[in-house]
Amino acid sequence: DQQVKQNSPSLSVQEGRISILNCDYTNSMFDYFLWYKKYPAEGPTFLISISSIKDKNEDGRFTVFLNKSAKHLSLHIVPSQPGDSAVYFCAAINQGGKLIFGQGTELSVKP
Amino acid sequence: ETGVTQSPTHLIKTRGQQVTLRCSSQSGHNTVSWYQQALGQGPQFIFQYYREEENGRGNFPPRFSGLQFPNYSSELNVNALELDDSALYLCASSLRGQGNYGYTFGSGTRLTVV
Numbered sequence: 001d002q003q004v005k006q007n008s009p010s011l012s013v014q015e016g017r018i019s020i021l022n023c024d025y026t027n028s029m030f031d032y033f034l035w036y037k038k039y040p041a042e043g044p045t046f047l048i049s050i051s052s053i054k055d056k057n058e059d060g061r062f063t064v065f066l067n068k069s070a071k072h073l074s075l076h077i078v079p080s081q082p083g084d085s086a087v088y089f090c091a092a093i094n095q096g097g098k099l100i101f102g103q104g105t106e107l108s109v110k111p
Numbered sequence: 112e113t114g115v116t117q118s119p120t121h122l123i124k125t126r127g128q129q130v131t132l133r134c135s136s137q138s139g140h141n142t143v144s145w146y147q148q149a150l151g152q153g154p155q156f157i158f159q160y161y162r163e164e165e166n167g168r169g170n171f172p173p174r175f176s177g178l179q180f181p182n183y184s185s186e187l188n189v190n191a192l193e194l195d196d197s198a199l200y201l202c203a204s205s206l207r208g209q210g211n212y213g214y215t216f217g218s219g220t221r222l223t224v225v
Contacts, residue, residue: 009151036216043115043201043216044154089153096167098144099203099214101153 003027004092006102013109019077021105023090026071030092034099035064035075038087047088048075080109113138115204115217123223124192130222132187136204137215142166143185144214145177146201154201160185161207189222197224 005024013019025033031052036044050057050064050073057064063076077084090102116135124130136143142161146154156169160179174190183204189196199221203214 004153006153041218043203043218045216046214091153098156098159098167098169099146099154100156101146103151103153 002103003030003094004090004100004102006088006090006105008105009103010106010108013080013107015082015109015111016079019075019080019084019107019109021075021077021088021090021107023073023075023102024071025073025092027092027094028068028071029095030100032093033064033066033073034091034093035062036089036091036101038089038104044089077107080107082109082111085109115202115215117200117202117217117220119220120218121221121223123225126192126194126224128192129188129190130192132189132200132202132220132222134185134187134202134204134217136183136185136202140204140206140213140215141183142205142207143179143183144203144205145185145187146203147171148199148201148219149195150198157187192224194224197222 034049035047037047038044048062066073087104089104091099118133144159145157148154158168159166163179176188178186199219201219203216205214
């Protein structure tokens with residue numbers, strides 16, 4: 001039962017363009033969402049989060065949008081840089097306060 | 112402030128054996144969570160420890176067990192290893208009640224079962 005889904009295993013964009021990573025969830029009780037970035041041989045690192053009472057949160061080049069009615073969130077990276085190449089995980093906090101992750105999307109930013 | 116440290120970084124075990132993975136939590140954190148990340152998948156929640164007691168468990172069999180020590184470090188034990196246990200095991204520490212849930216992950220232990 002995959003409660004958090006990232007349906008695109010990979011995404012390739014040109015440097016300077018926008019990267020849009022998508023995430024869907026099934027549990028309407030989730031009230032907090034996070035994005036993590038993971039490089040090979042490293043653990044996931046926190047990138048940005050959003051509470052369910054908001055529909056947008058912005059931090060520098062990173063913006064997360066939440067559409068509760070569609071149970072969908074997205075991460076926008078503008079402008080994309082080669083150093084952004086990594087695996088991005090969407091995660092939700094469940095009622096027990098535990099992180100539930102999606103499958104991840106591998107972003108490749110080409111110079 | 113020190114981060115989360117996991118040991119060993121890599122490990123090869125034979126099916127049926129037992130393994131112990133270790134995690135030192137970030138300074139100031141009192142909660143440890145363990146995750147299993149199979150190849151091409153996202154991390155799956157195994158269990159969490161708070162005040163040396165299990166505080167929530169994912170869909171993993173009892174042969175996955177853990178401990179938390181008074182200094183908040185933790186161990187993950189897996190008995191009767193199976194080939195499907197081959198994965199990256201991630202430990203994350205956090206401070207219970209902290210805003211944005213403040214999970215800090217270690218770099219993981221890569222377990223290969225042959």
